[in-house]
Amino acid sequence: SAVISQKPSRDICQRGTSLTIQCQVDSQVTMMFWYRQQPGQSLTLIATANQGSEATYESGFVIDKFPISRPNLTFSTLTVSNMSPEDSSIYLCSAHGRASQETQYFGPGTRLLVL
Amino acid sequence: GENVEQHPSTLSVQEGDSAVIKCTYSDSASNYFPWYKQELGKRPQLIIDIRSNVGEKKDQRIAVTLNKTAKHFSLHITETQPEDSAVYFCAADNAGNMLTFGGGTRLMVKP
Numbered sequence: 001s002a003v004i005s006q007k008p009s010r011d012i013c014q015r016g017t018s019l020t021i022q023c024q025v026d027s028q029v030t031m032m033f034w035y036r037q038q039p040g041q042s043l044t045l046i047a048t049a050n051q052g053s054e055a056t057y058e059s060g061f062v063i064d065k066f067p068i069s070r071p072n073l074t075f076s077t078l079t080v081s082n083m084s085p086e087d088s089s090i091y092l093c094s095a096h097g098r099a100s101q102e103t104q105y106f107g108p109g110t111r112l113l114v115l
Numbered sequence: 116g117e118n119v120e121q122h123p124s125t126l127s128v129q130e131g132d133s134a135v136i137k138c139t140y141s142d143s144a145s146n147y148f149p150w151y152k153q154e155l156g157k158r159p160q161l162i163i164d165i166r167s168n169v170g171e172k173k174d175q176r177i178a179v180t181l182n183k184t185a186k187h188f189s190l191h192i193t194e195t196q197p198e199d200s201a202v203y204f205c206a207a208d209n210a211g212n213m214l215t216f217g218g219g220t221r222l223m224v225k226p
Contacts, residue, residue: 001161031212042204043159043216092158102147102166102208106158 002027002095004107012113013083020079021110023093028073030096033104034066037090046091049076083114117142117209121217129225134195136220138205139187147208148181148188153219154201162203163190195224 003026013019023032032049047055047068055068069077080087090111094104118141128134140148146167151159165172165179165188172179176195181188192199202221206214 033213042219045213045215048213096212102212103149103161103164104214105161106151108158 001097001103002029002105004093004095004105006093006107006110008110009108010111010113012115015084015114017083018079018081019083019112020077021091021093023076023078023095023107025074025095030073031104032070032076033094034068034076034078035092035094035106037092037109039089043092046078049078049093080112083112085114088112088114117145117207117215119205119207119215119217121205121220123220124218125221125223127223127225128195130195130197132195134190134192134199134222134224136190136203136205136222137187138189138207138217139185140207140215141186142207142209143183143186145207145209148179149206149214150179150190151204151206151216152201153204159204192222195222197224197226200224 005024007022034046035043037043045058046061047057049055049068049070051070067079090109092109093107097103121138149164150162152162153159163174163177163179165181167183176193178191200223202219204219205217
């Protein structure tokens, strides 16, 4: 399995500000993904982070609100821009394992509270 | 796109009993079906997965069955223990190796 870390683990932010979340994988991976998990809910895919090209966003998520970087095969960032209380959630990155591009492993998540 | 339905949303069992969680999916092209366990405040952990060329897979007390014709798959946990208490998510893959998740099942195992 892939070992995935995220920073920060949690943050409390003021509305109107932006937060950048970092995701680091211990090996080179082709596919990295960003999810949002609202309290008591399931995981919703925000976007696929592509190395060398723009991220691919799912319906309901846009680049201006959630810009993503993928500078290399082990690292990605997600920025939550111009935050509002509705953005309070857990943000998780994931990556596929070494042996399979189907299996996804998750980072520990970033718990965000917007006041 | 893919749609995954999961039932029940909550499940309470007595320690030692079995637990069954069921999922249905919509995209007949889906070929990969993982199950994740998420304890409170923790990341989702992959516990078992199954691919479409297999009808059943077992790992100790956990088994998953897949019926591709009916487009449903199930998680079976036998001899449940209090540490099995968690939220369980099923998922199905779609184009681009993306996963669509079910709504989750909160399993409570009573000692």
